[in-house]
Amino acid sequence: MRVAFLVAELGRSGGMHVIRDHARHMQDAGDECQLVVCAPKLEGLPTADSGIPVTTLATARDDRFDVAVATWWTTAEALFEVQAARHVVFVQNLEHRFYRDRERADALGALGVLDLPVDYLVVSSHLRRVLERLRPDARTRLVPVGIDKQRFSSPPSAKPAGPLRVLIEGQPTLWFKGVAESVAAARAMREPATLTVVAHDPADVPGGFADRVEAGLSPDGMAALYAEHDVLVKLARFEGLGLPPLEAFHAGVPCVLTPFSGSEDYARHGMNSLVVGFDDDVGASAALDLLARDPALRTRLSQGALETAAGWPDQAAASAQFRSALEGLVAEPASDAQDGHRRLLRGRRLAIELSREEERRDATRLRLSAAAVEGQRAEAERHLHTISELRARKSYRAARFVNRLIGRGWYE
Amino acid sequence: VSRRIAIVAADGVAALHGLEGRFAWGEAWTFSPSDGEAIAAWGPETVIGLDGMPPEGPWRSIDFEAGGRRSVSTTAPGAWRRALLPAADDLMELQPHVGTGVVVAGGPEVERESVAGKLRSLSVEVHAVPCLTRDDLARAAVVALLGGSGQPPPAGATAVLAAGRVLLLPRAEPAFGLLAWSDHLPYENEDDLVRTADAAQTYPQAFEPLVALGVLAAEAHLASAVYQRLAVDAELEDAA
Numbered sequence: 053m054r055v056a057f058l059v060a061e062l063g064r065s066g067g068m069h070v071i072r073d074h075a076r077h078m079q080d081a082g083d084e085c086q087l088v089v090c091a092p093k094l095e096g097l098p099t100a101d102s103g104i105p106v107t108t109l110a111t112a113r114d115d116r117f118d119v120a121v122a123t124w125w126t127t128a129e130a131l132f133e134v135q136a137a138r139h140v141v142f143v144q145n146l147e148h149r150f151y152r153d154r155e156r157a158d159a160l161g162a163l164g165v166l167d168l169p170v171d172y173l174v175v176s177s178h179l180r181r182v183l184e185r186l187r188p189d190a191r192t193r194l195v196p197v198g199i200d201k202q203r204f205s206s207p208p209s210a211k212p213a214g215p216l217r218v219l220i221e222g223q224p225t226l227w228f229k230g231v232a233e234s235v236a237a238a239r240a241m242r243e244p245a246t247l248t249v250v251a252h253d254p255a256d257v258p259g260g261f262a263d264r265v266e267a268g269l270s271p272d273g274m275a276a277l278y279a280e281h282d283v284l285v286k287l288a289r290f291e292g293l294g295l296p297p298l299e300a301f302h303a304g305v306p307c308v309l310t311p312f313s314g315s316e317d318y319a320r321h322g323m324n325s326l327v328v329g330f331d332d333d334v335g336a337s338a339a340l341d342l343l344a345r346d347p348a349l350r351t352r353l354s355q356g357a358l359e360t361a362a363g364w365p366d367q368a369a370a371s372a373q374f375r376s377a378l379e380g381l382v383a384e385p386a387s388d389a390q391d392g393h394r395r396l397l398r399g400r401r402l403a404i405e406l407s408r409e410e411e412r413r414d415a416t417r418l419r420l421s422a423a424a425v426e427g428q429r430a431e432a433e434r435h436l437h438t439i440s441e442l443r444a445r446k447s448y449r450a451a452r453f454v455n456r457l458i459g460r461g462w463y464e
Numbered sequence: 465v466s467r468r469i470a471i472v473a474a475d476g477v478a479a480l481h482g483l484e485g486r487f488a489w490g491e492a493w494t495f496s497p498s499d500g501e502a503i504a505a506w507g508p509e510t511v512i513g514l515d516g517m518p519p520e521g522p523w524r525s526i527d528f529e530a531g532g533r534r535s536v537s538t539t540a541p542g543a544w545r546r547a548l549l550p551a552a553d554d555l556m557e558l559q560p561h562v563g564t565g566v567v568v569a570g571g572p573e574v575e576r577e578s579v580a581g582k583l584r585s586l587s588v589e590v591h592a593v594p595c596l597t598r599d600d601l602a603r604a605a606v607v608a609l610l611g612g613s614g615q616p617p618p619a620g621a622t623a624v625l626a627a628g629r630v631l632l633l634p635r636a637e638p639a640f641g642l643l644a645w646s647d648h649l650p651y652e653n654e655d656d657l658v659r660t661a662d663a664a665q666t667y668p669q670a671f672e673p674l675v676a677l678g679v680l681a682a683e684a685h686l687a688s689a690v691y692q693r694l695a696v697d698a699e700l701e702d703a704a
Contacts (some may be wrong), residue, residue, distance in 0.1 A: 146646075146677070148646065149646055156645065163673060178680065181680060182676065185676040185679070186672070186676050289641060289643070290643070311641075311684040311689070313680070316683075321693050322700060326697075326700075327693055329546065329547045329641075329690070329693070330640045330684070331616075331638035331639070331640045331641070332545055332546040333546065334543060334544065334546060335547075338544075338545075338697075338701075339697075342700055342701065345704050346700075346703075349700060349703075349704065398667075398669050398670045399670070401667050401669075401670035402667075402670040402671060402673065405663040405667060405670060406645070409656070409659060409660055409663065412655075412659060413652065413656065
């Protein structure tokens with residue numbers, strides 16, 4: 053197969069690692085893969101990334117592929133510029149959820165990817181249910197993300213007694229990762245604990261945030277870090293799948309986590325994890341205190357974590373499933389996802405209605421701001437008027453005269 | 465492990481937040497507050513009161529907002545856990561049968577009637593009710609819950625999502641995992657609410673993604689998930 057992976061950049065995100073793994077595996081199996089960078093500004097682009105040829109969208113337009121795979125919502129815009137027998141969107145998260153209120157345009161753009169007349173590959177059963185519900189006409193295949201078992205699998209070591217060793221993974225600047233909430237929960241524990249935060253970029257971790265901060269670790273470094281800790285805390289708002297708990301499970305480290313989307317594929321409350329509700333700060337601290345007080349529970353959850361890990365596919369198996377899914381889509385007749393056109397138009401209507409509502413709200417805010425400015429101006433005028441009146445009074449003029457006589461500048 | 469959980473609630477509350485049936489983790493049945501003897505005869509390990517303290521007995525007691533030793537509350541200081549009242553699992557059965565019009569529920573009557581009046585002036589079919597019921601959910605396409613901004617979502621929010629209706633909420637904080645503009649529509653004032661509700665019931669197909677994502681958001685708040693989690697928490701706590 054000739055496969056074009058449309059990527060927004062050649063970054064170090066977890067999602068990009070997954071794409072590289074699949075592309076490398078497919079190359080090893082004899083397929084021809086390319087990373088097609090769809091960024092508007094292309095400077096210093098390498099000819100290859102991790103052994104996978106890198107090209108630009110302009111070059112890829114003149115080529116022909118069996119499958120073109122969009123991997124991020126902005127790359128989906130270029131999907132039909134690439135000639136391919138099948139057009140696929142690889143969904144690793146519902147990307148519209150990344151954006152907050154003031155980024156509505158991006159959110160609607162990202163949501164629109166689920167309306168395209170394409171086939172979908174998804175990484176979790178949650179995402180599959182979303183697609184099955186929204187796009188029953190489209191072909192959706194679940195392709196799990198594999199774990200590098202050689203790196204992450206380690207028998208749970210006999211950890212020294214002492215405070216509970218709590219590990220929190222995530223970039224504090226990403227609001228949906230719940231890193232600040234995780235830190236707060238650990239800090240509010242009654243039992244003694246040490247706290248490590250591991251992030252992509254140390255510059256984004258405030259000083260004093262944790263007892264120990266690690267950043268930019270290699271997979272080997274992450275594996276060693278999991279093995280050093282008693283529990284991983286992940287109070288995310290949502291994920292596509294959420295790989296760190298699975299990596300921790302391979303080291304026999306249980307998790308305290310929210311029921312974020314994706315976690316239902318592996319988290320079992322009281323068996324390999326302690327699941328706490330969203331925004332349940334007291335519940336998260338209580339779960340950690342419970343683990344600190346109860347070594348038998350830690351051992352039981354650790355065993356449960358290892359059992360879950362044992363049933364999870366490794367990278368080779370997951371990539372083989374990815375390849376097999378693409379092969380299947382190519383072998384089968386092209387999808388008749390005509391509903392995509394209807395959905396696109398409906399999505400456009402949603403964008404119109406929400407944008408219209410936002411315009412109304414902006415206009416209201418503008419009116420309120422203008423009224424507030426007018427109110428402040430009127431108040432300032434009232435103050436000036438009062439000052440003028442005071443200055444006109446005989447008592448004020450007399451005081452000013454006396455001050456001049458004694459050489460002070462008051463009332464000037 | 466097969467555990468027994470009894471839910472105690474008055475009929476109206478039970479219809480939105482109760483739980484009945486057998487699950488992978490055990491079974492749960494819902495009783496009325498006067499069914500103390502029936503609960504004792506069944507012999508659950510955990511009894512959860514949804515609208516008051518559960519009856520006393522040889523079981524672990526959990527309550528919602530009643531201030532007991534294991535009290536679940538969205539805001540009360542000293543609460544044992546924080547959570548919204550979960551959605552009855554069987555509300556999912558309402559999803560394929562979407563009603564029409566807008567239900568405006570909760571809040572002071574004067575506010576409710578004001579919203580309803582504005583919606584009627586736009587020729588929108590509207591029902592204003594002090595407390596949301598299962599029948600209200602069944603007949604509506606859109607449900608607006610009244611309440612204050614900057615507070616947890618009003619009671620009934622999870623039920624509306626599970627039933628597959630468009631949910632309008634005052635901007636909630638904390639939101640207990642609900643995501644504004646993704647699984648529900650937030651409003652800042654009465655006029656926002658009226659215009660958004662009008663758009664949602666005029667163009668229901670455009671709002672399908674919101675409903676679908678709302679249903680999936682409700683999964684984390686289903687009674688079968690939440691009550692089991694609370695029961696396990698209490699068991700582990702006692703075993704430690």
